[in-house]
Amino acid sequence: MKDRKPVVPGWFTTDGEFRLLGTKCTACGTVFFPRQETFCRNPACAGGDFAEVRLSARGTVWSYTNAGYRPPAPYVSDPDAEWEPFTIVAVRLAEEGMIVLGQAEPGVTVDDLTVGAEMEVVPGVLYETDEQVFTTWRFKPTGAAA
Amino acid sequence: MNDVVVLGAGMHPWGKWGRGFVEYGVKAARDALADAGLDWRDIQFLAGADTIRNGYPGFVAGATFAQALGWTGARVSSSYAACASGSQALANARAHILAGLADVALVVGADAAPKGFFAPVGGDRPDDPDWVRFHVLGATNPTYFGLYARRRIDLYGATVEDFARVKVKNARNGLHNPNARYRKAFTVEQVAASPVVADPLRLMDICATSDGAAAIVLCSAEFAARHTTRPVRVAAVSTVTPTFPSATVELPDIATDSSVAVAPPDLSFRASLAHAAYEEAGIGPEDLSLAEVYDLSTALESDWIEDLAICGRGEAEKLLRDGATEITGRIPVNASGGLASFGEAVPAQAIAQVCELAWQLRGQAGARQVPDAKVGITANQGLFGHGSSVIVTR
Ligand SMILES: [Zn+2]
Numbered sequence: 001m002k003d004r005k006p007v008v009p010g011w012f013t014t015d016g017e018f019r020l021l022g023t024k025c026t027a028c029g030t031v032f033f034p035r036q037e038t039f040c041r042n043p044a045c046a047g048g049d050f051a052e053v054r055l056s057a058r059g060t061v062w063s064y065t066n067a068g069y070r071p072p073a074p075y076v077s078d079p080d081a082e083w084e085p086f087t088i089v090a091v092r093l094a095e096e097g098m099i100v101l102g103q104a105e106p107g108v109t110v111d112d113l114t115v116g117a118e119m120e121v122v123p124g125v126l127y128e129t130d131e132q133v134f135t136t137w138r139f140k141p142t143g144a145a146a
Numbered sequence: 147m148n149d150v151v152v153l154g155a156g157m158h159p160w161g162k163w164g165r166g167f168v169e170y171g172v173k174a175a176r177d178a179l180a181d182a183g184l185d186w187r188d189i190q191f192l193a194g195a196d197t198i199r200n201g202y203p204g205f206v207a208g209a210t211f212a213q214a215l216g217w218t219g220a221r222v223s224s225s226y227a228a229c230a231s232g233s234q235a236l237a238n239a240r241a242h243i244l245a246g247l248a249d250v251a252l253v254v255g256a257d258a259a260p261k262g263f264f265a266p267v268g269g270d271r272p273d274d275p276d277w278v279r280f281h282v283l284g285a286t287n288p289t290y291f292g293l294y295a296r297r298r299i300d301l302y303g304a305t306v307e308d309f310a311r312v313k314v315k316n317a318r319n320g321l322h323n324p325n326a327r328y329r330k331a332f333t334v335e336q337v338a339a340s341p342v343v344a345d346p347l348r349l350m351d352i353c354a355t356s357d358g359a360a361a362i363v364l365c366s367a368e369f370a371a372r373h374t375t376r377p378v379r380v381a382a383v384s385t386v387t388p389t390f391p392s393a394t395v396e397l398p399d400i401a402t403d404s405s406v407a408v409a410p411p412d413l414s415f416r417a418s419l420a421h422a423a424y425e426e427a428g429i430g431p432e433d434l435s436l437a438e439v440y441d442l443s444t445a446l447e448s449d450w451i452e453d454l455a456i457c458g459r460g461e462a463e464k465l466l467r468d469g470a471t472e473i474t475g476r477i478p479v480n481a482s483g484g485l486a487s488f489g490e491a492v493p494a495q496a497i498a499q500v501c502e503l504a505w506q507l508r509g510q511a512g513a514r515q516v517p518d519a520k521v522g523i524t525a526n527q528g529l530f531g532h533g534s535s536v537i538v539t540r
Contacts, residue, residue, distance in 0.1 A: 007282050008272045030391070031404040034278070042408055043390050062395065063300075065292025068342040071284035072265035074277060085342075088285060090293050090395050097405035099395055101283055110345045115300035126282065136282060 007126045007134045010035060018123045019057060020100065020137055023050035031055070031096045055100075058120050058142065059091040062099045064113045076127040076134075089139045091119045105140040118144040149379040150243045151370035152538065154182025154363035155501035158256065160327035160356040160488040167197050167204065170359035171256030172214045174494070178252065178361035183373060189363070191221040191248040193239040195231035195255030195493035198267075207493065208235075211254045221248065229440070230385070230528025231255060232360065232496030233536060237383045239364045249369040255493035256359035263287065264355070276398040276529075283400060288352050288443070290397040292344030295445035299346060302460035304448065306346050310337035311466055312444035313350055313486050319473060320483020322513035325498075327356050327489050337444075351444040356489030360498035378507045380500075382426035382537040388415035398529060415533065416453035420525060423535035424455075431455045434477060435519040436506060438499040440526040441484040450525050451479060454535075478516045481506065496534055499524035503538040 006014060011034060013019050022033035025040040027047030033055060040047040066085045070077055077083075087104035104113070105122060124138035156177025158170040171194075179186055192215075194208030203210040208224035221242070225234035232255040239251035263286045271277040279285040298304040313332055320326040332350060340349040370377045388396070391403030393410040413421055424430055431454055439450035448462035456477055457465055465471050471479040480486070482502040485495065503522035505511045511519075520540055527533040 008278065025407070029407040031406055033401045033404075041390060041403065044408070063293040063297040065289055065296055065344045065346075066342070067284050067286070067289065068344060069263075069286075071280060071286050072263050074266070074270075074281040075284040076281070077284075086284065088283060088289055088293075095406070097391070097393075097410075099393075099402045101279075101285060101395065101400045103283060110296070115297060 002128065002131060002133045004133045004135055007136045012137050013054065014135070017057070018121065020055040020121055022053050022055050022096070024053045026051055031098065033098065033100055055096055056094040058118060059093040061113055061115050061117045061119055062090040062092045063115060064089045064110055066110050087113070089113065089119060091139050102137050102139045105138040108140060112141060118142045149367055149381060150240050150364050151367060151374070151377040151379055152362055152500065152504040153250070153365045153370060153373055154178040154180070154184065155504045156181055156361045157325045157498060157501055158359035159325045160358035160491055163357045165258065165357070167200055167256040167258045167359070168210055168214050170258070170357060171207070171211050171254045171361070174256065174359035174361035175211060175215060175252060175254050178363045182363040184250070184363060186215045187218050189218070189220055189250055189252045191239060191242050191251040193235035193251060193253045194222070194224045195235040195253070195497065196224050196226040197257045197493050198226065199260060200258065207254070227532035228528035229490070229492055229526055230496055230532040230534050231493040233383065233385060233526065233534030234532065236362065236364070236497060236500065236536065237385050240380060240383055243364060243366050250363065250365040253362045253364060253497055254359070255497045257491040257493055258357045259355035259491060261355065275400065279398045279400050285400070286344070287397060288344035288347060290395065291352060291443035291446055292347050293395055294449055295347050295443060296345065298445055298448060302463065304445070304463045306338060307334055308463040308466060309347065309351050309444040310334040312441065312447045313337050315466070315472060316441060316480045316484040316486035319481050319514050320487025323483045323487060326483045326487040328487050347443050347445065353442050353485035354489035356491045358488065358491030358494050358498070360494040360501050362497055362500055376508060376540070378504045379539050380536065381429070381539045382423040382535070384419050384423035384426060384535040385533070386418055386422045387531040389413070389418060414453065415531070416450065416525070416527060417455070419533045419535045420454045420523070423523065423537050427537040427539070429521060429537065433521050434523055436478040436481055436516045436522045438480055438482060438484070438502050438522065438524045441480055441486055442490065444486070447479060447484070454523060454525060473514060473516055481511065481514050481516050496524065496526045499526065500536055500538060507538060507540040
């Protein structure tokens with residue numbers, strides 16, 4: 001069994017219910033993803049202390065597109081394999097007032113999506129090497145309209 | 147009276163020429179100097195717009211162009227802001243002139259672009275948003291254009307045919323531009339038949355990467371009075387950053403700011419760039435004769451038309467369908483042919499937009515001339531909160 005490793009450490013939970021992880025400024029309450037741990041980007045806030053927070057499990061589609069062509073490195077893909085377009089979704093998270101981009105779960109195409117539709121965040125695999133499986137987050141339609 | 151004057155404009159034609167960016171920049175600079183009726187040795191300040199794909203000479207473009215033109219002891223600067231590099235250099239030259247540190251300046255941007263998608267520099271850099279978006283998401287620049295375009299379809303009822311119409315219009319304008327790379331007419335059917343790059347955008351909806359260069363000679367009103375009787379004035383150079391929390395997905399970030407603690411501003415980043423330009427120039431969108439906007443994708447031109455407040459949100463396709471954005475229309479957009487006809491030569495493009503306005507306002511734009519052009523605006527966006535909007539008047 002290969003070792004499983006997050007594609008970037010600290011961006012999502014690796015056990016329990018799968019969630020994206022962000023940080024929250026203890027002074028003003030602004031949430032950051034990717035995590036911010038040294039200074040608050042709210043210009044009215046002098047905060048510098050952050051607590052790790054689990055981000056919303058659900059959100060709504062802000063927009064979506066796909067990758068019709070193979071992206072260049074550092075995206076990892078097998079150059080010999082025929083290119084299969086994947087879908088990218090921008091999801092407005094329910095609680096945080098922020099939009100996060102992610103790949104859609106394999107099999108979800110642009111035809112399955114519409115602006116405003118509800119999505120949930122789920123675990124996924126970005127790529128594998130001989131030794132390791134690199135894990136990531138994906139978005140998947142819940143089937144509910146906004 | 148904060149005006150400076152565009153005394154000269156020059157370009158190296160866009161294309162894939164296979165030569166170095168310095169050669170392109172020198173050609174554009176010499177053309178701008180000749181257009182101004184000046185010698186390089188008259189220039190007191192040179193503002194270079196940087197390119198990043200050529201090692202040190204690219205990073206220090208200002209002095210690189212100064213050395214190529216011949217050292218004269220002129221003051222110099224170099225600016226990097228991706229696609230807004232040229233306007234940062236322009237702003238720098240303008241500020242020097244307004245501060246009385248120079249009477250006349252040369253602004254130069256040039257690039258020799260790689261083929262295909264832009265990609266980040268090498269190494270594993272999880273703290274770099276540009277690296278992250280490629281590595282973790284495979285999100286290229288067209289990914290972002292696709293997101294914006296799809297929103298127009300789902301929210302406003304825009305169609306892929308509308309997007310193709312932008313390409314058709316801009317390509318038709320570019321036919322008449324000797325500096326344009328593509329001088330070929332397209333049909334809506336041809337655009338629609340090209341392969342999908344980032345749904346709903348096709349290959350012909352997205353601008354190519356090009357070689358090219360543009361240069362401007364900028365001077366004080368006093369200096370201009372001795373050199374021209376038909377001054378074209380720079381009435382505003384807006385280079386404002388977004389306001390926190392920025393609520394629109396912006397290249398190269400993979401998430402927006404959170405608005406949980408602070409409500410989003412009334413104006414999006416792109417709209418705020420234009421708003422600041424109007425405030426600085428003391429005019430409004432109703433005063434415009436034409437606009438040169440950053441059509442990195444066809445659909446993005448429609449976003450910019452609304453960001454410039456030329457029409458309300460969701461109304462740009464109606465303008466397009468009605469012919470209002472044609473050269474003969476009420477508010478011509480991208481009379482130059484835009485990026486659709488030029489492709490993208492990153493540090494040159496924002497300068498090239500100002501060149502086009504200068505030629506249009508002087509009545510020198512030939513077959514693509516906008517009748518009686520008096521006021522023009524540019525808009526463009528670089529990376530990481532860089533962008534610009536320039537207003538030129540006569
Ligand atoms: Zn804070």
